[in-house]
Amino acid sequence: MGSIRFQGVNKVFGPASSGVKVLDDINLDIAEREFVAIVGPSGCGKTTCLRMVAGFEAPTSGIVSVSGRTVTEPGPDRAVVFQQFALFPWKTVRANIDLGLRNKNLPKDQRDDLIANALKLMNLESHAEAFPHQLSGGMQQRVAIARAYVLDPEVLLMDEPFGALDAQTRVVMQEELVRLARVNPRTVLFITHAVEEAVYLADRVAIMTRRPGRIKEILDVRTVRQSENWDRFNKIEDVMDLESFVHLRTHIWRSLREEKGAQGV
């Protein structure tokens, strides 16, 4: 299991001198098996942070490293779950999940076992031979999560994974993700603009400023969750009713609203 470190990361889109500065001196450490959510106003560069860990973008200056190794290119040790699922529509659910395992040159019987486990984990067993377009959005995102989990990655990168889902499906997926995270904690970097989602899922929540994005504040949710024993509830609405939850949520809301105010919106 891996850790993530941002050290003095700046990012400018376009020429370094005249381009648009999107990230300003990002410093963030995510420990092994820690779940960190980044929230921020749209365009603040939170997705760019994730894309740099994934290796899709390089920092203009500073270092992004995973388990001590500087990120240079994409790789299966950093599995990504995309907002728009990004499944391969010409492959069945099974073949979608299998591709990363085949790339690792694992033997067939081992792959079959891993796929069976992943399908079970995400309640997809009866859809293994279906094509993505035959599934609902929520089911498609389950496939994308299974495809990421099956790789047993060092870190899991989730870029607004539930943003394209309807409200009810989103709640179900959030509850499932909590279940997964409690059973088998992983290092997760989770990008979202939904405040409740961040508080419900994360151990820590990093709040970003508007562009150029800086980390304004980092909130420790885990301590509150453990002292108030949120995990005694299975349903998100029960947790959301708790005073400790409301307190954190309101705090983040105020902080984000200041950013919107500064933007004149």
Next chain:
Amino acid sequence: MVGRRAGIGLTTVASVGVTWWLLTSVTGIVGSARFPSPAEFGVSLNQILTRGYAGAGLAQHAVHSLKLVVMGFAVAVVTGIPLGLWMGWDRRVEACVNPIFLVIRPIPPLAWIPLAILWLGLGDAAKIMVIWFAAFVPSVINAFAGVRNIDRPVIEAARMLGTPRWRMVREIIAPAAAPMIFTGLRLSLQASWTTLVAAELVGALVGLGFILNMAQQDIYPGMILVGMVAVGILGWATTWLLGQAERRALAWNVAARD
């Protein structure tokens, strides 16, 4: 739905046939020197099927033309799709190839015929070359556009999964671009037939275009129509076969669009 569409299609064809018959045979508004009547068409068809015309039977002419189209089309596809995929994947390749394309593209494929005959004579090789030139461009352009239009996250997902280069082309790039590639193939096939008939009109000793050329010199409208209809039917049949191949190859996409 399909039954209803087919019904409408058949009705249209039947009305065109009846109109043809009325204009030429019944009223005589269109004289037989301008356009053959159904009876004259039948006589010409019978002649070429039983005794042959322009040195061969209809089947022999048709098979020869079909062979040239298939060969020219195949060469164009085999060379054009990889080049298009490569151009779409690597901007440097596009930067190299595009300037040449910009100059060559406006030249009608038929303008290559004189040069092709000079190089390769009046035989089949020159015709295959011209068909290749004509069919090449749509294959390249559409394969290129197909790659360029792939959703970025799909490519990124494959890279994130550690997909090696060759598997990337075979399992991600090619299938993702396949719907566009098939559009290109259809255009290429059409261009192949157009070019073939033109090439055979200019210089040939056998083939459907040669029938048209001879029948024009013989002032034989019935036989001209036989040649045209034969081209039409073969063109339709090859397009239908391509459509079947597309349906099989893109089953996932056809269903996704419905």
